[in-house]
Amino acid sequence: MLLITFASAQITNNRGASSISDGFTSSQVAAKGSPFFLKSWSKGNVVDQNGKFLDQTQLIYNTYNNQLFFRKNDNEDPKLVDGNTFPGFVLNHDNQTYIFSKISASEFVDTKQKTKYYCIASPPYRKVIVEYSSDFKDPNASGWQSSRYNNKGGEFDQDTNVFVMNKYDKYEEVKLNKSSVLNFFADKKDEIKKYLKDNNIKLKEPADLVPVVKYYYSL
Numbered sequence: 001m002l003l004i005t006f007a008s009a010q011i012t013n014n015r016g017a018s019s020i021s022d023g024f025t026s027s028q029v030a031a032k033g034s035p036f037f038l039k040s041w042s043k044g045n046v047v048d049q050n051g052k053f054l055d056q057t058q059l060i061y062n063t064y065n066n067q068l069f070f071r072k073n074d075n076e077d078p079k080l081v082d083g084n085t086f087p088g089f090v091l092n093h094d095n096q097t098y099i100f101s102k103i104s105a106s107e108f109v110d111t112k113q114k115t116k117y118y119c120i121a122s123p124p125y126r127k128v129i130v131e132y133s134s135d136f137k138d139p140n141a142s143g144w145q146s147s148r149y150n151n152k153g154g155e156f157d158q159d160t161n162v163f164v165m166n167k168y169d170k171y172e173e174v175k176l177n178k179s180s181v182l183n184f185f186a187d188k189k190d191e192i193k194k195y196l197k198d199n200n201i202k203l204k205e206p207a208d209l210v211p212v213v214k215y216y217y218s219l
Contacts, residue, residue: 033156035064035134038093046070046081047088059091061100063134064156066116089117099123108163109172118163121206127165127213130206134158162206164213176203185216192216 037060044059046068057070060078068089069078081089087102100117113131121128138154163171164184174184178196181203185192195201195215201208 031136031154031156033134033158035062035136035156037061037063037098037132038091041071041074042091042093044089044091046086047090048086051088053090054086059089061089061091061117061132063132063158064136066114066133068117083117097123101126101129103129103171107169107171109166109170113171121162122210125210125214127217128206128209129163129171131161131163132158133161160206162209164209174209176206176208178203181209181212185212188216188219191219 041058041060043056045053045056046059047053057072058074059068059070061068066083068081068083068086070081071078083102089100091098091100099120101120102116103118105111105113105115116131118129118131120126121130135157136154137157162174162176164174166172166184167187172184174180178193181196182189182193192212192215195212199211201212203209
């Protein structure tokens with residue numbers, strides 16, 4: 001089967017894992033924060049290898065373990081989406097659309113990057129992407145047993161990293177500040193600096209980088 005059935009409890013345990021056999025018990029104090037990109041289920045579509053959108057359904061994306069779950073309605077048990085068969089998905093939430101695509105680790109400068117879902121900052125332009133991830137902080141960590149037998153809950157920490165495709169067709173991390181952007185475009189630093197000033201561009205969101213990147217590649 002392309003979609004594997006999981007009980008709802010299995011996607012909401014304290015470390016966001018897809019299995020409850022990871023050393024955690026249901027009696028543990030609930031963790032703070034959330035392992036999910038959005039805290040609630042959203043309407044959306046999964047996309048197959050041919051770029052075909054499947055019928056709209058309910059989706060939730062776990063950024064802790066890079067897993068996507070779906071269900072047809074509130075009463076149905078969630079199912080795990082096969083990321084190899086469906087390398088993309090779309091989430092529609094609060095009048096915003098998020099498009100995620102599975103990108104290979106080989107496409108990054110940093111060899112530590114993983115093959116996983118990345119969000120396209122300004123679709124369909126793919127030279128600026130965003131990685132959403134989460135870490136779990138265990139206040140009693142001293143081995144896996146510490147999280148199994150204590151009553152203290154940990155906390156999920158959400159993290160966001162932005163990557164821009166460089167002139168060698170590799171994604172490289174760029175911080176959302178002027179200094180980082182100018183360093184990234186060092187060969188056209190003066191032109192980019194002027195462009196930022198002339199267009200009063202404030203680098204607050206990943207999408208703010210898109211016009212800058214487009215301008216760089218037009219030079």
